[in-house]
Amino acid sequence: MLYGILAGNKVHLSEIARSLNETIPLKKTIWRLSRNLFAFEEKETIMENYVSQVKKQIDEESAVIVIDNSDITKPCSPMMEAIADVRDGSTGEIKKGYYTIEAAVLSKGKKMPLSVYEKVLSYVQRRTEMLSITERHKIL
Numbered sequence: 001m002l003y004g005i006l007a008g009n010k011v012h013l014s015e016i017a018r019s020l021n022e023t024i025p026l027k028k029t030i031w032r033l034s035r036n037l038f039a040f041e042e043k044e045t046i047m048e049n050y051v052s053q054v055k056k057q058i059d060e061e062s063a064v065i066v067i068d069n070s071d072i073t074k075p076c077s078p079m080m081e082a083i084a085d086v087r088d089g090s091t092g093e094i095k096k097g098y099y100t101i102e103a104a105v106l107s108k109g110k111k112m113p114l115s116v117y118e119k120v121l122s123y124v125q126r127r128t129e130m131l132s133i134t135e136r137h138k139i140l
Contacts (some may be wrong), residue, residue, distance in 0.1 A: 082122035
């Protein structure tokens with residue numbers, strides 16, 4: 001996996017699989033990478049390490065946190081799981097897609113946003129998740 005990321009300079013499974021140049025069908029390589037990634041059990045450790053690195057880059061006393069609600073439209077994929085009508089923020093039209101939530105904190109000197117939370121949600125999950133984030137981080 002790491003070799004594929006470094007060789008392909010991408011983080012999409014399909015691009016990682018292509019960079020591995022395996023003799024088996026690409027679909028099988030993607031499936032294997034996906035299965036192994038799902039079974040990976042060190043997610044908490046990686047997140048803790050990431051958060052500790054982010055903390056070094058910010059001033060916790062005066063940190064600026066940016067919350068972004070957005071959308072991803074998938075007009076050509078009407079059969080995707082939990083897809084629903086969303087308002088396309090770029091065009092104002094109603095299309096099939098998902099909502100996204102991202103939280104970023106600005107680095108010292110407010111030079112760069114560092115992502116600290118990101119999630120793609122269906123319409124049903126959106127309201128529950130927004131309430132959960134608000135409660136957890138006391139935004140309101």
